[in-house]
Amino acid sequence: MGYQVNGTTVAADEEGYITDISQWSRELAAEIAKEEKIEMSDDHWEVVNFLRDYYEEYQIAPAIRVLTKAVKNSMGPEKGNSQYLYELFPYGPAKQACKIAGLPKPTGCI
Amino acid sequence: MNEYKIPELGDYATIPDLDPGSMSHSHPFPAAPEHQTALGFPGELVEDWHDQAIGKLGELLEKSRGLRVFLDSCVHCGACTDKCHYFQGTGDPKNMPVARQDLLRKVYRRHFTPWGKFPLTRWLVGAEDLTEAVLDDWYSYFHQCSQCRRCSVYCPYGIDTAEISMAAREIMDHIGKGQKYCNEIIGKVHKIGNNLGLPGPALANTLEGLEEDILEETGVAVRLPLDEKGADILLVTPSADFFAEPHVDGLIGYAKVFHQAGASWTISTHASEAANFAMFIGSYEQMREIALRIRKAALDLGVKRIVFGECGHAWRVAYSFLNTLAGPFDFLDRNYPIPQHICEYTHDLIEQGKLKLDRSKNDHMTLTFHDSCNVARATRMGDMPGGQFEIPRAIIRACCNNFVDMAPDTIREGTYCCGGGGGLLTDDLMELRVKGAKPRMEALTTVIKESGVTHMAAICAICKSQFSKVMPKYGIGMDRIVSLHQLVGNAIVLDRAGDGSSGE
Numbered sequence: 154m155g156y157q158v159n160g161t162t163v164a165a166d167e168e169g170y171i172t173d174i175s176q177w178s179r180e181l182a183a184e185i186a187k188e189e190k191i192e193m194s195d196d197h198w199e200v201v202n203f204l205r206d207y208y209e210e211y212q213i214a215p216a217i218r219v220l221t222k223a224v225k226n227s228m229g230p231e232k233g234n235s236q237y238l239y240e241l242f243p244y245g246p247a248k249q250a251c252k253i254a255g256l257p258k259p260t261g262c263i
Numbered sequence: 264m265n266e267y268k269i270p271e272l273g274d275y276a277t278i279p280d281l282d283p284g285s286m287s288h289s290h291p292f293p294a295a296p297e298h299q300t301a302l303g304f305p306g307e308l309v310e311d312w313h314d315q316a317i318g319k320l321g322e323l324l325e326k327s328r329g330l331r332v333f334l335d336s337c338v339h340c341g342a343c344t345d346k347c348h349y350f351q352g353t354g355d356p357k358n359m360p361v362a363r364q365d366l367l368r369k370v371y372r373r374h375f376t377p378w379g380k381f382p383l384t385r386w387l388v389g390a391e392d393l394t395e396a397v398l399d400d401w402y403s404y405f406h407q408c409s410q411c412r413r414c415s416v417y418c419p420y421g422i423d424t425a426e427i428s429m430a431a432r433e434i435m436d437h438i439g440k441g442q443k444y445c446n447e448i449i450g451k452v453h454k455i456g457n458n459l460g461l462p463g464p465a466l467a468n469t470l471e472g473l474e475e476d477i478l479e480e481t482g483v484a485v486r487l488p489l490d491e492k493g494a495d496i497l498l499v500t501p502s503a504d505f506f507a508e509p510h511v512d513g514l515i516g517y518a519k520v521f522h523q524a525g526a527s528w529t530i531s532t533h534a535s536e537a538a539n540f541a542m543f544i545g546s547y548e549q550m551r552e553i554a555l556r557i558r559k560a561a562l563d564l565g566v567k568r569i570v571f572g573e574c575g576h577a578w579r580v581a582y583s584f585l586n587t588l589a590g591p592f593d594f595l596d597r598n599y600p601i602p603q604h605i606c607e608y609t610h611d612l613i614e615q616g617k618l619k620l621d622r623s624k625n626d627h628m629t630l631t632f633h634d635s636c637n638v639a640r641a642t643r644m645g646d647m648p649g650g651q652f653e654i655p656r657a658i659i660r661a662c663c664n665n666f667v668d669m670a671p672d673t674i675r676e677g678t679y680c681c682g683g684g685g686g687l688l689t690d691d692l693m694e695l696r697v698k699g700a701k702p703r704m705e706a707l708t709t710v711i712k713e714s715g716v717t718h719m720a721a722i723c724a725i726c727k728s729q730f731s732k733v734m735p736k737y738g739i740g741m742d743r744i745v746s747l748h749q750l751v752g753n754a755i756v757l758d759r760a761g762d763g764s765s766g767e
Contacts (some may be wrong), residue, residue, distance in 0.1 A: 261458030
């Protein structure tokens with residue numbers, strides 16, 4: 154499978170995670186979000202941007218605690234919890250937000 | 264994703280109406296060529312797959328007397344038929360353990376028994392050729408077995424379906440028909456050290472963050488040391504404990520226990536994974552390679568003890584196989600179990616009166632306990648039979664005022680799999696996972712209704728992830744599953760003198 158962005162096709166695996174993370178763009182993210190039936194708000198973008206920055210530094214998506222803490226610092230304590238993250242990304246912040254951020258799917262017993 | 268119906272829950276497990284072929288569409292994603300070759304398996308289905316599969320089966324029969332006995336001894340008595348959670352949740356007769364075994368047994372009979380080899384008697388013994396359709400059935404239905412071994416408890420011959428499904432997966436890997444979820448993950452362990460692919464710097468960052476959280480919450484500087492040479496105890500825990508909820512609350516619980524005990528302990532980046540998915544694919548070689556990481560970490564760090572965190576199948580590998588896989592562990596302190604489970608560790612401290620526990624801290628919950636399949640049926644804790652059932656419950660009772668067990672035939676050695684074990688905890692098998700959780704959800708819903716249970720504790724990363732995913736499908740909040748050591752972490756009174764030191 155893949156996504157159509159600006160006339161080009163970006164390849165993705167069976168589950169919709171793009172296979173070459175360097176091909177990510179905001180337009181692509183919006184396209185993936187559409188597939189996931191998520192309307193991207195500022196808060197969604199903030200999470201996606203944080204994931205990408207964290208990945209850049211550590212080559213892995215952040216743990217849920219790291220993510221909630223970052224959200225708490227930037228959006229306030231009422232949003233810095235996993236319930237809010239699940240409201241933003243109903244299929245789970247780790248997997249769904251990573252998909253939109255163009256990161257590989259976290260694997261393991263999660 | 265397929266549309267499917269969430270099973271309706273009754274008050275207790277009933278035998279479902281048969282629904283032949285209802286799960287024949289369920290296949291996990293195949294491993295990509297690079298996931299296969301990284302483990303030394305062919306990248307794709309080999310041309311002479313039939314002969315190679317039969318050859319591999321012959322090899323496994325030579326190696327494992329058990330496998331041959333399990334394939335020979337079934338008398339089709341039917342005792343197992345309604346014991347599998349996947350059968351109960353799907354009604355697909357091929358999910359009856361005997362039918363699952365027969366998928367391999369018929370090929371075994373065809374090639375390895377005199378009556379099956381002889382054309383005129385072949386039909387008499389149910390011998391069949393390994394055709395493409397049979398291979399497809401293998402791929403589908405041997406990935407609908409979580410290797411939980413509940414059926415073997417009820418089998419009068421003790422036939423272990425898990426061994427048969429492991430053998431089938433091993434054969435399929437060797438002909439290039441592997442499963443993505445397990446094989447990609449095993450590759451990550453070899454390359455990075457854990458299932459998640461969490462590199463050292465990220466692990467260090469995560470642990471630092473947890474230390475800050477605990478300090479903020481309790482005012483006590485509890486440490487989560489990483490790669491500390493000369494520590495007494497190496498903690499080997501599933502990487503989900505670093506990453507996911509409620510797992511991380513369990514990790515915080517272990518850290519508080521070590522802290523309060525004044526123990527010197529460490530986590531290792533090299534062995535930052537307790538899980539050993541190679542068991543799920545039946546690969547001794549892969550299982551050994553993963554287990555050797557633990558040995559290397561223990562030697563490099565110079566520890567005296569190894570303690571395993573809350574991970575079900577890891578405890579099976581650790582308790583039952585670690586010594587032969589990666590031993591001898593003669594360099595460890597023999598005054599303690601080698602290896603030791605975190606529950607044994609905590610329980611010992613409770614018994615010795617070394618932990619002060621304030622049960623009222625868990626008064627907002629009424630707990631029940633889910634026995635994880637691998638812990639329940641493949642291991643033991645402590646030095647008495649059934650310790651693996653008693654010790655976790657004793658810890659819960661020491662930490663909580665309100666504890667209620669689920670129905671007797673759904674716990675202890677008769678426990679139901681969470682529905683996501685055995686390498687099936689993957690999104691592409693979600694329908695199977697939801698349906699397979701039915702018996703556990705039934706038992707849980709009953710104690711919620713009848714006894715006011717609010718939360719279920721578990722000691723396995725797979726169980727915790729599976730439940731947080733599937734419980735909402737049955738109207739139970741995802742936050743209702745907790746780590747056992749989360750309860751300990753809530754109740755423990757942190758008052759050790761000299762807080763903040765690395766230990767005594």
